[in-house]
Amino acid sequence: MRYLIRSTLVVASGGVFLGQSLAEPYSGYNTYGYPGLIDTPSALSRPDAELAFTSSYFKNQSRNTITFQITPRLSGSFRYSNIENFQREGSELFDRSFSLQYRLIDENPDTWQPAVAVGLNDFLGTGIYSSEYVVATKTLGSGVRVTGGLGWGRLAGVGGFDNPLGVFSDAMKTRPTRDFGKGGTVEADQFFRGNAAFFGGIEWQATEKLAITAEYSSDAYPFEDGSAFERKSPYNFGVSYQYRPGITLGAHYLYGSEFGVQATFATNPKSPSGGPGIDRAPMPVLPRRNAASLGWSVDSIGETRVQNRIQAALAQSGLKLHGFSASGRSIRIEVENATYPNMAQVVGRTARALTHSVPTGVDTFTIVPVVAGLSGAAVTLNRSDLEELEYTYDNSWSSFARASIEPDTGPLSPISGRYPQFEWQLRPYLTPSLFDPDDPIRVDVGLELAAKYQPAPGFELRGAVRKKLAGNLDESTRASTSVLEKVRSDFNIYDREGDPAITELVGAYYFKPGEDLYGRVTAGYLEPMFGGISTELLWKPIDSPFALGAELNYVKQRDFDQLFGFRDYEVATGHVSGYWDMGNGFHSQLDVGRYLAGDWGTTFTLDREFKNGWKVGAFATFTDVSFDDFGEGSFDKGLRFEIPISTVTGQPNTDKLTYTMRPVQRDGGARLNVSDRLYETVRELHKPELQNGWGRFWK
Amino acid sequence: MGAVLEMMWRSFISLVVATILGACSQLTSLAGLGGSEVVIGTATRDSLQVSVPVLGAQGFATEAARIGSVVTWRTADNATFSFDQGVIVSTRGLGDDLMGADATQSIAAVNGGALAWAPRINGYMNGEYQSFFMTFQCRRSDTQSVQTPVGNRLVTATRITEACINDERQIENTYWRNSNGLVLKSRQWVSPGVGYVETERVIR
Structure with missing residues (x-):
């Protein structure tokens, strides 16, 4: 994604998936949006592949969390929180944090054995929510479930005692303070160190849709108590109501002083609302x-x-x-x-x-x-x-x-x-921008005119112009503080001055230079911020899980107005890329090379891919730019989502909603955004993808 | 075109709409099945009156293809229903379609056999576009000679009832067959999402 943070504002819901009921071995979502009770963790997980957005609020504090059940046992969460009166009156904090929860042991309904899970919260960066826990959950008869756990860090704020892990090493008894620098790095030296404390609770599924929960939270709210709210008691009480499949609403009475509310919207890529699809009937075979x-x-x-x-x-x-x-x-x-x-x-x-x-x-x-x-x-x-x-x-x-x-x-x-052929279309666009502390949600909407001319097989001239109709992306005034070449961090100037903007204007040639080889040359205004020439060669046998690619580009930074002019900065950038379809729905990619700011490094990408085309993934880039020079976040990283529209509407359609979300956009580890990289184009023409989709052969 | 990384408004709208409609999207899209554009008086060939109560849809279909003993009927808005000797083996355009079937046992029931339990296999596709199968044990459970209305006539037919069960559900298919072996009317189960389909031959 080119800009700071771009996000879909919609979480697809609906479809067929399992609700939150104690009859099933699934937990609910807590206020932090990860599997838990009210404000504390649980040992159970959510259904495999569930993707959920949880928004919770209580006195001066809101948390918005995306959680993905990455495997049946492992879930990962990304959270954006806002705390007013953080530590002192009048202050306001915007914070991003991650959580991981892993279920180690399954509950055995026939014995005493509970489910057991371990988890890490806010293990990157500033760590205001930093904690670790081991937790056990056991379902009793008549819809009652009990949970108890041991927490460290923030979860050892109340009733803390000497760390039992101190038997292994005295060093475990103290929790070092965090030297988070620019944030973004894993603070593993804190894990499971310092005092520990117990937490726990009980859940009762009163009716099919209504659950009642009481818990004892060991979280002392050290930064919020006394300024954001008054923490008077460790006891929390809550009700949650499954409004309809995928939508759960909750209300709580928290810490003896405040009422809170929350809502969760969940969907499952395995069973999206479009189901198998309501395509019009095909022609029957004529014998x-x-x-x-x-x-x-x-x-x-x-x-x-x-x-x-x-x-x-x-x-x-x-x-x-x-x-x-x-x-x-x-x-x-x-x-x-x-x-x-x-x-x-x-x-x-x-x-x-x-x-x-x-x-x-x-x-x-x-x-x-x-x-x-x-x-x-x-x-x-x-x-x-x-x-x-x-x-x-x-x-x-x-x-x-x-x-x-x-x-x-x-x-x-x-x-x-067939050739030559000219096509054009006029369509609306929407570009959101998230997480700017001055205004966490900004949006532009406008019209895009796109055209494509194909003079001969493999040759294409195409372009797109955008005219903004309304929006407030131009209100972002934060100047880039980057000490690197400002290859991406001037995005708000591009947003402000590019009206109208030529987002792409290129000539491209696609060809097959040899067996299992695919080639591409694209030249012109490649993307809103850079123009030049981009070349690529891809090796991909049609039935192989592996592919190898090489890309070489020479580009010049475009003028902020995104018309025909250029700025002074030029750079040669390119990568060698390895692609591996790992099986079981996981796909990885490794890119090694030189990035736009001239930095050298590596990008790791891991996606979970579903056979209907949904993809949920994460990436991280490490380059020779130091964490200090990179700035906030220390290195480039993010989440990415791809949703074929047909799986949601059920109507046949080739459109996809693709979205990359970065906690922060800086200049290190930035890649050129060429729109026509070969791997995804070629992949759908190959055997594994044909096989994945073959259920639709007769649809 | 150059917009892979950006969400298009159109996509956004469809997602929002789909989110709001949720599971209802199947229904809305099928409301037009048959529809008013098919006027029975203009049919020059035999047609099949079809109704899908779960989807709130009904209409008339005409023969679109014939392959072996399977006849496929198509409605005006392009949903199809395929029958092997009167037994439904496939649908398209309904969403949770029956993708194919081994209906040997049901066909035997319609033709007077199938007194002992034997399997029937239905093929479906899930939301991840993967095939899955549902098997039933089926047998002919009842046969009666009845007078039944077909169109505006009362005709004599053999009413055959077929019972099918598996671990999740129990279904009952009913066929009204004339003395020539033609299934004049039927009520047959298709899938969890489509439920029963009711058919009636309209003979010119």
């Missing part, structure tokens, strides 16, 4: 015995007529014919998609369209999806298999097993009339 009117062979009908029929049948299916060639009893079709969320469905719809348009003597269809003049896999299907399998109960996997998926070797053979 050859009923298709005599199509003629016997391509030769006897004439290529042009066959091509016209195919084009019409594909158009009716929401697809475009890119190329066509016939030889004897086989036919090869290149197809372009602007309708469906995955290529397996494109192949399936194309195959059925072909049964309505190709002469009956043709018994083998080779279907090659094409994107930006590039092809990946060629999927060969027997016409007889389509006729045989359409209505069978395991039509999806039986058709996958019988399909041959090979690298496409042939050169593209575009039909006449």
